[in-house]
Amino acid sequence: MTPIKFSLEGKGALITGGASGFGRGFGLAYAKRGADLILVDINEEQLEKTTADIKKETGKTVIPIKCDVAKSEEVQAMAKQAFSDLDNIFILNNNAGIGVPYGPDLLRLKEKDWDQLFSINLRGQWLVSKYIAKRMKKQTFEPIAGKIIHTASIAGMIVDNKIPAYSLCKMGVIGMVKLLAQSLAPKIMVNAISPGYHVTGIYNDSEEAMVMTMKDGHVKTPLNRLGTVEDVVNVSLFLASPLSNFITGTNIPVDGGIVDAGVPAYYIKTDI
Numbered sequence: 195m196t197p198i199k200f201s202l203e204g205k206g207a208l209i210t211g212g213a214s215g216f217g218r219g220f221g222l223a224y225a226k227r228g229a230d231l232i233l234v235d236i237n238e239e240q241l242e243k244t245t246a247d248i249k250k251e252t253g254k255t256v257i258p259i260k261c262d263v264a265k266s267e268e269v270q271a272m273a274k275q276a277f278s279d280l281d282n283i284f285i286l287n288n289n290a291g292i293g294v295p296y297g298p299d300l301l302r303l304k305e306k307d308w309d310q311l312f313s314i315n316l317r318g319q320w321l322v323s324k325y326i327a328k329r330m331k332k333q334t335f336e337p338i339a340g341k342i343i344h345t346a347s348i349a350g351m352i353v354d355n356k357i358p359a360y361s362l363c364k365m366g367v368i369g370m371v372k373l374l375a376q377s378l379a380p381k382i383m384v385n386a387i388s389p390g391y392h393v394t395g396i397y398n399d400s401e402e403a404m405v406m407t408m409k410d411g412h413v414k415t416p417l418n419r420l421g422t423v424e425d426v427v428n429v430s431l432f433l434a435s436p437l438s439n440f441i442t443g444t445n446i447p448v449d450g451g452i453v454d455a456g457v458p459a460y461y462i463k464t465d466i
């Protein structure tokens with residue numbers, strides 16, 4: 195399916211968490227439309243594999259950079275390398291994230307788990323935008339010099355006490371895009387996408403594991419199917435395309451209506 199026709203020829207795209215799941219999907223979709231890629235990930239083996247696969251399928255330049263987004267010195271070195279390897283970074287998908295642990299509420303959550311989640315899912319996304327935007331805003335593309343797309347989550351829109359620190363980080367990401375959008379207007383757009391439930395590495399690529407999580411949370415999806423990677427990639431393509439050039443500071447849920455449409459309360463089975 196090619197839902198949006200536009201060219202990214204001559205444009206660079208940098209994707210964190212680019213080895214797997216949504217990140218891999220963003221990279222492939224952009225390269226198919228002509229972009230050269232920098233894929234950033236902490237998982238070197240998967241990163242090499244995804245790089246080779248996308249290069250083979252599209253014939254585009256795809257450069258892997260191993261980097262832990264939680265470490266400032268690694269992010270700074272990665273940003274420097276990215277802008278020397280490619281002429282420009284027009285699109286940044288600030289997407290790397292982890293989802294564990296599942297279960298302990300905010301009072302039982304271990305401090306080390308809080309710290310790890312915040313350092314990757316919120317501080318990591320902040321560091322990447324901070325150091326990429328510094329160079330991105332000097333680009334001369336008109337009318338928009340660059341586009342930053344953060345991956346948030348519907349867990350940042352409705353707090354979820356099975357993943358409390360994850361929820362708080364994603365609320366933070368949704369707030370952060372507003373602040374970044376203010377600082378970077380009018381040259382750079384900054385928006386977030388909030389996926390719902392989609393089979394990716396965060397569920398160990400297991401539909402069964404994801405469906406169990408949905409059942410545990412009594413999740414009902416008004417559009418009555420599971421989310422796919424393509425559902426999220428399509429919205430990222432829209433944000434990467436000129437069709438979205440008057441949108442900044444917002445968060446777009448891609449969840450089949452879970453958050454904004456919801457379901458009547460009587461649909462929700464409860465033991466109480």
Ligand SMILES: NC(=O)c1ccc[n+]([C@@H]2O[C@H](COP(=O)([O-])OP(=O)(O)OC[C@H]3O[C@@H](n4cnc5c(N)ncnc54)[C@H](O)[C@@H]3O)[C@@H](O)[C@H]2O)c1
Pocket residue numbers: 210211212213214215216217234235236237240261262263264289290291292293314318345346347348388389390391392393394395396397
């Ligand atoms: N899958 C879903 O249903 C869902 C729902 C809402 C939000 N999200 C968000 O989507 C984003 C992408 O995750 P995904 O679902 O594609 O899962 P994924 O596990 O397939 O991809 C995440 C990637 O991030 C990388 N990563 C993890 N920690 C890193 C670090 N410190 N530095 C650099 N890279 C790191 C992983 O190695 C992996 O390749 C995450 O921010 C996640 O929170 C996913």
